Amino acid sequence: MKKKPLILVTNDDGIYAPGLRKLIEIARGLGKVVVVAPDTAMSGMSHAITVKFPLRLKKIAEEKDYVEYSCNGTPVDAMKLGEKVVIKGKPDIVLSGINHGSNASVNIIYSGTMAAVLEASIDGIPGIGFSLLDYSHNADFDAVEDYLTIIIKGVLQNGLPAGTCLNVNIPAVKKEEIKGIRVCKQAKGRWEEEFQERIDPHNSNYYWLTGVFKNGDAEEGTDSWALANNYISVVPVHVDFTDHKVIAQVKKWNLDA
């Protein structure tokens, strides 16, 4: 580990989120820090990128070993702007979060927090996304500082294979109730959704997306299991959607015949 690693910090809850402030504080204890975060909340933006309108950066703060910008883009845009426009090179690590709410199980695919980190991994930069299973603005992020520092130091010291990053989720319990850290695989799960239908004052229908998360995978060794048992879950993730075990099966269809 270099004495002062260069750390790029972003999130999807926006520049004013308490979770971002806690992550910045932790990062500043470990190295030089560049922050580029969306200027508004970007939950559910997934891996969206902005191609229809131009992006802007706004400098919020600058101190020794620290600079902070907001941008008008998505979390993936923010990470890219940090790398390409602010740093003009690769940071040693990208940290994203601390997200308000779970990005375990299938939630990773909707997550802007994890999208920024996955984008870093595509560019060969190690990254970690952090999420606390507490949606409230007053979520207690102090309890987790030691654990997050351990995990960030773990990546800085050991590195990660090119193309891999970490999805870290933290149970919403008191510090003394956290049993430790478990390296896991992603649990199967899905949202059982429905649309609430309403009628507007002009007599037209509209729909609000609502849903309840259903964990379909109680297997030990999954992130959902770890979190349910008060462990912090760490899942190594990458951008390969291939369902390798199904390739042989589809080949048997003889589509080419």
Added chain:
Amino acid sequence: MKKKPLILVTNDDGIYAPGLRKLIEIARGLGKVVVVAPDTAMSGMSHAITVKFPLRLKKIAEEKDYVEYSCNGTPVDAMKLGEKVVIKGKPDIVLSGINHGSNASVNIIYSGTMAAVLEASIDGIPGIGFSLLDYSHNADFDAVEDYLTIIIKGVLQNGLPAGTCLNVNIPAVKKEEIKGIRVCKQAKGRWEEEFQERIDPHNSNYYWLTGVFKNGDAEEGTDSWALANNYISVVPVHVDFTDHKVIAQVKKWNLDA
């Protein structure tokens, strides 16, 4: 296969895209069709979902065994509205596209076309996303009708494991140059990006995202290889980001010590 399968069709280029019209035409030759597509182009929206504002559906057309709606949401929203509000149940298959441009290799993660299909797979519905490697509005979708029909029939007849869907990409060549269909894995690749910086009339900087795709994976058996060799690529995909081979490696860090 049921005599008249119920087919839900969507896309990310929007309700007016020629690629959607061709896919609707093919689908109507195979079964009952429900279309729900975004009312504007949604390229690069990835797996974004809409939670900040309400969604609306607009009926565009209704005929025997056919109904067509536009919506003001993302491709994932459109798929969900089709399933939950229009059909109020599961279609036999979800078809998305035909996208104008490649969703092979790492492009899948930015793709709204594939996000709609991946969302269907999370809900246990088989799905196929189709993309033609031609960005132009005048792209020739006629050349590929027979191949798409073969692949759709393949899924309707054989089914897909729960949670798996297909990412189909078609080379932008004349029909007689297409050599056939190859079942593949996702190639490694990335966009080499830069931001074009400009100055607005008020003397503020702004940035346009630009990039060139770099295929880092010429291996036979990948989708990039198949497309470069004039094959249609079919990749079975699913929503599991776990980098399974790295779990043991990170466990050795003894984060819990």
